[in-house]
Every structure is written in C-alpha cells, then in structure tokens.
Amino acid sequence: MSGPSPVAAAPAADPVPALLADGLLTERLALSVPERTRVVVARYEIPPGGELPWHYHEGRVVAVVTAGTLTRTLADGSECVTRTGEAVVEPVGPRGVHRAENREAGTLALCALFFLPVGSPLSTRAEAPVREG
Numbered sequence: 757m758s759g760p761s762p763v764a765a766a767p768a769a770d771p772v773p774a775l776l777a778d779g780l781l782t783e784r785l786a787l788s789v790p791e792r793t794r795v796v797v798a799r800y801e802i803p804p805g806g807e808l809p810w811h812y813h814e815g816r817v818v819a820v821v822t823a824g825t826l827t828r829t830l831a832d833g834s835e836c837v838t839r840t841g842e843a844v845v846e847p848v849g850p851r852g853v854h855r856a857e858n859r860e861a862g863t864l865a866l867c868a869l870f871f872l873p874v875g876s877p878l879s880t881r882a883e884a885p886v887r888e889g
Contacts, residue, residue: 777867779820779843787816789871796870798878801863808856811879815872817846824864827857831885853882 858864
C-alpha cells in the first residue's frame with residue numbers, strides 16, 4: 757500500500773535585514789580596537805529643542821543621522837552640523853567632550869555604533885569645557 761507522495765518544502769527565502777541607518781561618512785575613520793571590545797548599536801530620538809548634555813565616550817562612536825539635523829558643540833566651542841543621511845565620528849575620551857542639540861522643528865533621530873571598553877557606559881556626563889580667551 758502506497759501513501760501520499762511527499763510534498764517538497766518550499767525553499768526558505770533569504771533573510772532580509774532591517775535597515776537601521778544609511779549615511780555618508782565625510783571624514784577619515786581609523787579604527788583599531790582591542791579584543792574583547794564591547795560593540796553596541798543604539799538609536800536615539802531627540803525632540804525639538806532637546807539635547808544630549810556635555811559628555812564624552814571612552815571608545816570610538818560612529819553615528820548616522822536618520823532624521824533631522826544634529827548640531828554638536830565641541831570642546832573648542834566650534835559647532836558641527838550633520839544632516840539626515842550624513843555620518844559623524846565622535847571624539848574619544850574626556851578631551852573630546854561635546855554636546856548634541858536638536859535646533860529644528862522635527863524630531864532628530866540617530867543610529868550610533870559604539871566600540872567601547874568592557875564595562876564602560878555609552879557616554880559619561882561632563883562639565884562644559886572652560887575655554888581660554
């Protein structure tokens with residue numbers, strides 16, 4: 757007695773990645789990280805008029821602006837503006853203290869890739885730098 761013929765399973769579709777950010781890097785990125793580096797991907801949403809106060813990172817951070825315009829103030833008082841679709845490389849360590857603001861009417865969204873020493877936070881709050889002059 758013969759049973760029903762087996763039905764071949766349909767081939768599985770290739771996995772489709774969820775695109776989180778796609779940006780153009782306009783500055784050189786030299787990246788050398790030790791073994792046992794913590795790698796984190798984080799998404800930030802900053803409302804109009806909102807900010808990330810003065811802070812620094814213990815490791816390299818590359819961020820893509822996925823919506824809005826990011827205005828960063830650096831330790832020397834200079835400002836850097838990064839628009840949707842552009843990427844930024846953050847300075848490392850306390851000497852690279854900076855803050856980020858959303859001066860626009862819409863929400864600012866960032867997707868950031870962190871390369872950090874194990875045990876370090878994503879960022880460390882800092883006092884505003886004292887500029888000589």
